[in-house]
Amino acid sequence: MAGIYIHIPFCNSKCAYCGFYSLPSLKLKERFLEALKAEIVTRKDYLQGDAVNTIYFGGGTPSLLSLKEIGELLHLINAHYPVASNAEITLEANPDTLSLEYLEGLHQLGVNRLSIGIQSFFDNDLKYLSRRHDSHHAQQCLDWAKLAGFENISIDLIYGLPSSKAEQWNKNLDIFFAYSLPHLSAYALTLEPNAILTKQIELGKVPPINEDDALRDYEILCQRAAENGYLHYEISNFCKSGMHSKHNASYWFGTPYIGFGPSAHSFDGGSRQWNVSSVERYCEAFSAASRHCEERSNPDTEAYGLDCFVVPPRNDAKRVQEPVIEKEQLSPEQHYDEYVMLRLRTHWGIDLKWMKREMGERFSAYCEQHAQPLIAEGRLSQTREFLYLTDEQMLFTDGVTEELFWE
Ligand code: SF4
Structure with a gap:
C-alpha cells in the first residue's frame, strides 16, 4: 500500500492567516x-x-488547474504507478474557483473525494480571514458538489x-450538520510567523x-460532533x-508515500525526503531532468537518481544553494519519536x-515507563x-x- 501527494503551489491571492x-x-x-x-515520471521507482x-491533490489551490490539466496528471500517474481501482482520489478546492460544470468534470475524471476550504x-469571519468567497457561495458549492455526484465531501472550518x-x-x-457531510476538518486559528494576519494584529x-475563544469553540465542537454521531479520530478531524x-x-500509520511538487514530502518506510x-528551483531541476529523458530513447531513470536534480550553483554570491531534494535516514530513535508524535494525534x-x-x-518498555506519571x-x-x-x-x-520522546 502507498500514497501519492501532489502539491499545487498556486492561489488566486494570499489569505491573511496562511502559512503554507x-x-x-x-x-x-x-x-x-x-x-x-x-x-x-522520473521518480516512478520510489514506491x-x-x-x-x-x-491527494493539495496546495495551494489545486482547483485552479483546469479539468484537462488534472486529467493529464491522473493519466500520467496511472501510466507509471499501479493505482488500485478503488483508490481514494482527493482534491482540495477553494469555493472561489468552483462551478457546477467544473465539479461535474472532476467527478467524471475519477476524483471521488473533495476537501473544500469553506472556513466559515x-x-x-471570511472577511477577517481575507477569503475570496462569501457565505452564499460557500453553501452553493456544497449544493453543487452533491449535484455533481460527490458523496465523500469534507470541509474545513476555522474556530x-x-x-x-x-x-x-x-x-x-x-449548517455543517444540516448538510450531513461525512467529514469535517476543524482547526483553531493560529498565528503563523510570516502570515499577513500576524503583522496586522501587531499593528493593531x-x-x-x-x-480562550479557541478552547471554548473546541469544547463545543467535540460535544456537538459526538452528539451528531461523528468520530473524533484525529485532533482536527471528525x-x-x-x-x-x-x-x-x-x-x-507509516505507509510509504511519494510527494510531488515544491515543498512536498516523501517517505519510503525508512527515510524522509522533501522537495525544495x-x-x-523546482522547475529548473525537473525541467532539466525532462530534457535529459527526451534526449534518450530509453532513459535510465535509475542512473539519473535524485542527486542529479541538484541544480549547480550560479554565479550569484548572494544566492544560498540548497538541494532540490533533501533526504534524512531515520534512526530507530527517530522512528520511535515519529510514531509517538503521529499516533498520539489520533x-x-x-x-x-x-x-x-x-x-x-x-x-x-521506555514508552510504558514514561507514560505512567502522565497517566497518574x-x-x-x-x-x-x-x-x-x-x-x-x-x-x-x-x-x-x-x-x-526518546531522550
Ligand atoms: S490558506 Fe489556502 S487558499 Fe489561502 S493562500 Fe493559503 S493555501 Fe491559498
Missing part, C-alpha cells in the same frame, strides 16, 4: 506543470511497485476567531486572537463511521504491543496495551508527546 507554501499568481503554472510531469491506494459560513462568538460557531456547526489593524481520510491516515520550497493511539513487536522491547496526572489514558488522549487531553498533545 503557495504563490499568489499563476505566472509559472505552465512551467510548473512541465516539471511536475517530469518528476512523476517500488507498491499499489497506490490514495492520491459567515461573511464577517477561535475574534469575529465569531460561541453562537456563531454553533451556527457554523448547524485587526482584533487579536484569544486562546468523520462518520468509516469515512476518515484514508490518505491522511496513511501518514499516521521554491517553484523556480484516536488509535500508541499500540504498545505493536511497538514491542516491530521496534523492540527497549522502546515499548490525568494527562494520558491507557486501555489495555493502548495509550491515547481523550478529547480534553488532545488539546495539550505537545507537552505529553515531548515527555514520551
Whole structure:
C-alpha cells in the first residue's frame, strides 16, 4: 500500500492567516506543470511497485488547474504507478474557483473525494480571514458538489476567531450538520510567523486572537460532533463511521508515500525526503531532468537518481544553494519519536504491543515507563496495551508527546 501527494503551489491571492507554501499568481503554472510531469515520471521507482491506494491533490489551490490539466496528471500517474481501482482520489478546492460544470468534470475524471476550504459560513469571519468567497457561495458549492455526484465531501472550518462568538460557531456547526457531510476538518486559528494576519494584529489593524475563544469553540465542537454521531479520530478531524481520510491516515500509520511538487514530502518506510520550497528551483531541476529523458530513447531513470536534480550553483554570491531534494535516514530513535508524535494525534493511539513487536522491547518498555506519571496526572489514558488522549487531553498533545520522546 502507498500514497501519492501532489502539491499545487498556486492561489488566486494570499489569505491573511496562511502559512503554507503557495504563490499568489499563476505566472509559472505552465512551467510548473512541465516539471511536475517530469518528476512523476522520473521518480516512478520510489514506491517500488507498491499499489497506490490514495492520491491527494493539495496546495495551494489545486482547483485552479483546469479539468484537462488534472486529467493529464491522473493519466500520467496511472501510466507509471499501479493505482488500485478503488483508490481514494482527493482534491482540495477553494469555493472561489468552483462551478457546477467544473465539479461535474472532476467527478467524471475519477476524483471521488473533495476537501473544500469553506472556513466559515459567515461573511464577517471570511472577511477577517481575507477569503475570496462569501457565505452564499460557500453553501452553493456544497449544493453543487452533491449535484455533481460527490458523496465523500469534507470541509474545513476555522474556530477561535475574534469575529465569531460561541453562537456563531454553533451556527457554523448547524449548517455543517444540516448538510450531513461525512467529514469535517476543524482547526483553531493560529498565528503563523510570516502570515499577513500576524503583522496586522501587531499593528493593531485587526482584533487579536484569544486562546480562550479557541478552547471554548473546541469544547463545543467535540460535544456537538459526538452528539451528531461523528468520530473524533484525529485532533482536527471528525468523520462518520468509516469515512476518515484514508490518505491522511496513511501518514499516521507509516505507509510509504511519494510527494510531488515544491515543498512536498516523501517517505519510503525508512527515510524522509522533501522537495525544495521554491517553484523556480523546482522547475529548473525537473525541467532539466525532462530534457535529459527526451534526449534518450530509453532513459535510465535509475542512473539519473535524485542527486542529479541538484541544480549547480550560479554565479550569484548572494544566492544560498540548497538541494532540490533533501533526504534524512531515520534512526530507530527517530522512528520511535515519529510514531509517538503521529499516533498520539489520533484516536488509535500508541499500540504498545505493536511497538514491542516491530521496534523492540527497549522502546515499548521506555514508552510504558514514561507514560505512567502522565497517566497518574490525568494527562494520558491507557486501555489495555493502548495509550491515547481523550478529547480534553488532545488539546495539550505537545507537552505529553515531548515527555514520551526518546531522550
Ligand atoms: S487558499 Fe489556502 S493555501 Fe491559498 S493562500 Fe489561502 S490558506 Fe493559503
